[in-house]
Amino acid sequence: MASVQSKRDQPWLMRTYSGHSSAKASNTLYRTNLAKGQTGLSVAFDLPTQTGYDADSPLAKGEVGKVGVPISHIEDMDQLFDQIPLDQMNTSMTINATAAWMLALYIGLAQRRGIDPRTLSGTTQNDIIKEYLSRGTYIYPPGPSMRLIADTINYTVKHVPKWNPTNICSYHLQEAGATPVQELAYALCTAMAVLDRVKASGEIEPAAFPQVVERISFFVNAGIRFVEECCKLRAFGEIWEDLTLTRYKVEDPKLRRFRYGVQVNSLGLTEPQPENNVQRIVLEMLAVTLSKRARARAIQLPAWNEAMGLPRPWDQQWALRMQQVLAFETDLLEYGDILDGSPVIAAKVKELIEGARKEIDNVESQGGIIAAIESGYIKRELVGSHMNRLRAIESGDLKIIGVNCFQETAESPLTAGSDGAIMKADPAAEQGQIDRLRAHRTKRNDADVRAALQGLVDAAKSGENVMASSIRCALAGVSTGEWGDSLRAVFGEFRPPTGIDIAIDNREVLGKKDQVTELRERVASTGSAIGRPLKLLVGKPGLDGHSNGAEQVAVKARDVGFEVVYDGIRLTPQQIAQAAQEEGVHMVGLSILSGSHMDLVQSVLQELRSRDLAGVPVIAGGIIPAEDAEKLATLGVRAVYTPKDFNLNTIMADMVDVIRECNGLNRIGSLH
Amino acid sequence: MTRTSLPDPDQLAVRILRGERAAVAGGLNLLDNKLAEARNCAARLLASLSGERWLNEGHLVGITGPPGAGKSSLVCAMIREWRLAGRSVGVLAVDPSSRPELGGGALLGDRIRIKNSSQDEGLFIRSLANRNQLGGVATEVWPMSWLMLASFDIVVIETVGVGQTEIDIADIGDTVCYVAQPASGDTIQYLKSGIIEIPDIFAVNKCDLGAAARKTASEISRSAPRQDRREDWDYPVCLVSATMNAGIREFHEQFDRHRKYLARTDLLRGLRTRHQSAWVVRLLKEEFGTLGLELAGGRAGIERCLGDNASNQFAEYERIRKHLLSRFMSVNPPSSLTRKEHSDEQATV
Known part of the structure; x- marks a missing residue:
């Protein structure tokens, strides 16, 4: 037994996507989760923070602390990581349009605590491209957004080398309806667009470019068709290895590894008979762990009751325990790749790769992913796929247990409790955050704040990397809304095609x-x-x-x-x-x-x-x-x-x- | 029978003239309503609103052009200029409907492209589906644009950019602007088709594309002179970029210049008289058919009659309509048609 134990692979990073109400309440939750054996943190930010508004902005009304933690300035960041050693933690932040700002606050906080930023490790999601297709927390138009992504990459490669500055997301493409082939194609096209943009910025010496390629990681979804999903991840790895060699001339195979984190599918979680979501989540986790060559570096699982509302600490604990059982009780980590040599798997991977390459060529021939988003092509394809899925559910061709078949159920003791089996965000949190922000504003040195913001605006206009001036803003006590507004004034705001005006042509009629x-x-x-x-x-x-x-x-x-x-x-x-x-x-x-x-x-x-x-x-x-x-x-x-x-x-x-x-x-x- | 009651048209007219947004919205709903009693009420409303003002004041602007030329973003940029100058603006944005056998529904997505994020009480946008009418403009646009003209300084009609048949816009606007897209075959097609005869102002959008935009502009400038070309108007071709906010002010000034030109040369009155007559005839024909037109004295007779009452064509319309209704319903005297509608202020239909 002991010898087997010693050969076991290291398990992946285990996280739970969490954060709510306030920095203080979220800090308590994080420390509880870490005590339960969680090995990394995954920060959920509230929508005002994600879209660059202060808690007291009219648009933020009702949203503060709802879907995540509000972070308005460096003191909030300090409270969020109270008693958590930044140099030893691996922190993932689901942040996009304001990623450069959250990263600046994190680096600023490390500097203030006397920690060398070179020791920081973690991830900023920072894939603003997919925000235009799904999720929708963009602020600026695609051009400036690409520039912000490039700025964070250029900065971290030099100054925070263990950081993953961007997590190219195929996750949200699947939520928006993408098929596995579309997921592969559009995520890889996005990665190419990002790398091309960094290369064009000229900030990185050509000899150091392989380090940039190495820092590109992915954030992937895993659905219930877990055999196909597993093949999708093997296909991802194969195409990435090939692409990084042929297109970016990265010779070292270690720098060409496809590194990804996972949140398994939330789209397929059901509100009727919600307990069935537990087995769905476990099966989906298998998709990203079974194949050693294509195993996730970090996993976060949703809670069984996500389709009903905000999960309670116990629900999150249950999700963490699923990971721990797979990693520590089963023998999965004792073997090499158990799918190597399977002709069925090989054939499916080949099929996906061929499909993806064809679609990549198609997008490239349209001028790349940004052009294909601007023309509405990608959104149209995704809306079409999503419609097909809905139609299949309505017709019963796609079976969902407890939803369109096997609907009969005994009363569930899980949902019988007085809390309705969900947690409520603290209703007083919004006012608390506003009070805290207003108090913070009175304590700052206004001249420092003005000078720091002017520096940010100058950098944004001149094309200089905005990270250094953003860190100065962080240390001066600038707020999230001030950072967001300063760049809005330079970059403008994006008003998107809605996807529906595009869907108007030749879209097949849904349903029976x-x-x-x-x-x-x-x-x-x-x-x-x-x-x-x-x-x-x-x-x-x-x-x-x-x-x-x-x-x-x-x-x-x-x-x-x-x-x-x-x-x-x-x-x-x-x-x-x-x-x-x-x-x-x-x-x-x-x-x-x-x-x-x-x-x-x-x-x-x-x-x-x-x-x-x-x-x-x-x-x-x-x-x-x-x-x-x-x-x-x-x-x-x-x-x-x-x-x-x-x-x-x-x-x-x-x-x-x-x-x-x-x-x-x-x-x-x-x-x- | 529905529960919703119709507004008192005379009171509604007073409120519209005062610029009350709720009244404008209610009036537009009424003009769109096809129930018989609503039609009576709508005819009365237009008659109450009509007057000398509709021949001399305000500015009706039509914007047309191929899909993707950026009409909405350009309209958005122009609205900003008008609002900065303190003028109130009403917009009628027309989008295509799906075919009747596919349900005839429509997705109206223009507000999002036209609107700025900030609240503005001096801007009013109504989206309309074209309801499968050829010409790119729904019948309802005519009365709706007149109603808006009673309340706003500027009324912009943006038409569906679906093809080469949207010539109707010429029968609405005082000033018609065609928005072209550089390096696009569409523009060449439009130049070949009848639409080149219509616009008073041309805009080549996306001028940040440089050479392609200049080429398109020169193609338009060199295109064949129109038949009814007015010698004293220069048909300007403007290079603009709505997204880069380039050339907008110069472009915008052309609209005021054209409006002043129409007033100075006394063309405006004749233009509007003609447009209103055309609409009245079209509406009478829609409701009563060719036979109805005959009974009312034939097309030429109606037009003469309308021309004699130029400042009051809608009152004349109401009179002709009542006359026809009584002819059509002579077995049942139309006592109910002249009955005073009960005066519920709310017009939610």
Whole structure:
């Protein structure tokens, strides 16, 4: 037994994606998790921090401390890592548009604590490209965003050599509907665009360029089709090795290794019978661990109840224990690659590589990933794939246990507790953070702050690397909103194609044909009865950028005959109410996934009332716990749709009935 | 029968003239409403609003051009200039509908491209689906643009850029602008088609592309002189970049210059009279068919009658419409048509 033990491979880094309410509360959680055997940290930031706003900005209302920890300045960063030795910790930060800033705060903090930045290790996600396709926490247009990525890479390669400055994400592509081939192709195209940009900056000596290539890591998703997923990761490794050699002339095989971290699939987690998510998560973990050659460097698992709301500490502990059982109890780490030599695996890997190479060539022929995003090509492909998946679920071709088959269930003791089996972010956290920020502002030296910000603006304009001036800002006590606004003034802000105006052409009609025909008749006849075609406003209030759900609903509503107004993400309740008025819509649909639904929906309802639009029905969709759905109903929300309502035809029929009721017509009832 | 009640058209007109946003929104809803009683109410509303002002004041601007030329971002940049100059702006943005057999729905995505993130009470945007009407502009755009003109200094109509058939825009705008995209075959196609005859101002967007943009601009300048070319207007071709904010001010000044030119040469009144007549005829035909036009004195008769009442064409429209309704419904005297609608201020339909 002892000899076997000594031959075991080192397990991967074990993390849990976490952070909420405040730096102080998150620090407590981190130290608890580390005490339970977690070996790295994965910081979740709240949306104001991710999109470069201070906690007291009007756009931040209701979002502070919701999906992660608010970090407004260096004192917050200090509190977040209180009693955690930065030189011994491996910290992953899920941060993109403001990655350069969070990294500057982290480095600034290390300097203040007398720690050599050369000892810091960890990862900033810093893949802003995928933010335009999914997730949506971009700030600046693609050009300046690429420049920020390049600046962090150029800086860390020289000054923080153990840091992974960017984590190219195929994760979010899968969440947006990508097939394995699309994931491979678009992630690798993004990596090439980043490397090409760094090379073009000329900041790195050609001889040192292989070190840059070595620092590029990936962040990958693993879905339930775990055999194919495992093959996908082997394919990733093979293409990367080849690409780094042929395109970037990196000779040393060690510098060409495909290094990746994983968060397994959240898209496939279900709200009905949520306990089934446990086995889904375990199987998905196998996909990224079975093959030694393609094993993840770091794994974070979602909690079983993520589709219901914010996980509790115990739920996160359960997810960590899954990793520990696999790493320490099973014999997986005692063997070499157990899939080598399997003809089935080899054939599947080959098929994926061929598909990916073809799609890479296709994107390159369009001028590369940035051009293909700007033209709308990538988004169109992803929306198409996502539609196919939804259609397969609706038709039952894609089976999801407990959702579209085997729905019968005994009552679950897991969800019976009084807390609804989820945690609530501290409602007082927002005001606390605002007070703390305002107090901080009075304590700073204003002249230092002004000079540091001027330095940042000068660097941004001149093209000089912004990292050094950002670290000066961090040490001077500059806030996240000030950093974000200074660069907004130089770079401008990105207003994206919404993905739906692109999806308008030749998109196949979703769902069962007969139901769609029936829906179209209902939409048309209801419009005739009311006097004009039914018009729907799809709104995304707040800072949450996960627009896939809103886009699917908008496209589906268009397909069944609605005239749909969709204004994209990041709208204030006031803007949504104003749009409802100007557009004369028959219904307002709100999509919120950040957990801020109570605040935001109430604000929208109030804004509508102040414009005499109380009669316009409001519906809401998102990750909304049952208890909150009831509260929303008493506030006047006419319907709440959650992940368990996966059938878009049913949702559409219900929406038509809500409009009918609000206009004195009878409900028609469910579809045939 | 729906629960929602119709507004009192005369009161609504007063509120629209006062610039109340809720009233403008309610009025637009009413003009879009096809129920018979709503049509009566809408005709009354237009009659209440109409007057000398609709022949002399404000500025109706039409923007057209191929898909992807950047019309919306250019409109956004122009709105910024108008707002800086203290003028209020109403926008009607027209997007395509899917084919009727595919449900006839539409995705209206222009607001996001036109709007700045900040709140602005002097800007009002309504998106419209073209509802499969040829010409790129829905019938509803005509009355809606007049209604907006009662409330805003500038009314911009941005049309769907789907092909070469969007000539209708010529029947709406005082000033029509064509937005071209450099190095695009579309522009050459447009030059060959009838649309080159229509614009008063040309913009070549994305001028940051340099040589390609200059080439397109010179192609437009050299294109065949139009038949009805006005000798005293120069048909400027402007190089602009909406994203880089280049050339916008110079471009923008052309609109004011054209508006002043129309007023100075007394062309505006005739243009608007013609546009309003065309619309009235089109609407009467839509509601009552060719037979209806005959009963009302034939197309030429109607146009003469409208021309005689130039400053009050919509009152004339309401009169003709009532006359036709009574002819069509003579078995059932149309007492209900003249009944005063009950005055509910709210117009949510």
